[in-house]
Amino acid sequence: EAGVAQSPRYKIIEKRQSVAFWCNPISGHATLYWYQQILGQGPKLLIQFQNNGVVDDSQLPKDRFSAERLKGVDSTLKIQPAKLEDSAVYLCASSFRLAGGSYNEQFFGPGTRLTVL
Amino acid sequence: GQNIDQPTEMTATEGAIVQINCTYQTSGFNGLFWYQQHAGEAPTFLSYNVLDGLEEKGRFSSFLSRSKGYSYLLLKELQMKDSASYLCAVRERSNYQLIWGAGTKLIIKP
Numbered sequence: 001e002a003g004v005a006q007s008p009r010y011k012i013i014e015k016r017q018s019v020a021f022w023c024n025p026i027s028g029h030a031t032l033y034w035y036q037q038i039l040g041q042g043p044k045l046l047i048q049f050q051n052n053g054v055v056d057d058s059q060l061p062k063d064r065f066s067a068e069r070l071k072g073v074d075s076t077l078k079i080q081p082a083k084l085e086d087s088a089v090y091l092c093a094s095s096f097r098l099a100g101g102s103y104n105e106q107f108f109g110p111g112t113r114l115t116v117l
Numbered sequence: 118g119q120n121i122d123q124p125t126e127m128t129a130t131e132g133a134i135v136q137i138n139c140t141y142q143t144s145g146f147n148g149l150f151w152y153q154q155h156a157g158e159a160p161t162f163l164s165y166n167v168l169d170g171l172e173e174k175g176r177f178s179s180f181l182s183r184s185k186g187y188s189y190l191l192l193k194e195l196q197m198k199d200s201a202s203y204l205c206a207v208r209e210r211s212n213y214q215l216i217w218g219a220g221t222k223l224i225i226k227p
Binding site for chain 1: 147
């Protein structure tokens, strides 16, 4: 079974530029998550999708971050314009919903390491 | 409120046993996860506890006490490849989302 795919693996940009990340979840996983992980911290949820609908985006800085999952499969996360404090690893994870409404464990992609100069 | 506490860093010797503790406060508990994260890599799932007690999986075991808001991950027969960060995450009952600790960096010495 193929894992969660992400690209690019690394990205270096200057502040005020824009950047986009792509994620393809495990086949059959309807739930997709984007996390931001700053060095030395745990992952912080940015947005959660169930199929192509947004479940929670309460921690997404909507003035500069956007995400979409138009066909309910792969997803893109965009930052425009980037700030220095956006330097982090952006992790995509997926899971499937269990019969009782909960979820199985989350499977993570390799992440995109973003450096904003 | 929601809070998860883990030690920042621990050091242990190859072949020994180490216990990594995690304490949590949450408004509604729906399970606790442990993940392993090697430097520069994604977190990988290790264990899940939703009921009190010990779950054993090979060299790794995880314990949960819901009344105490406490869990630990026990690693036996430590190997150099166990050097990694270990993340504790609690799932909220209200929305099934994970609240993550900052992780414990485990250093294994020969």
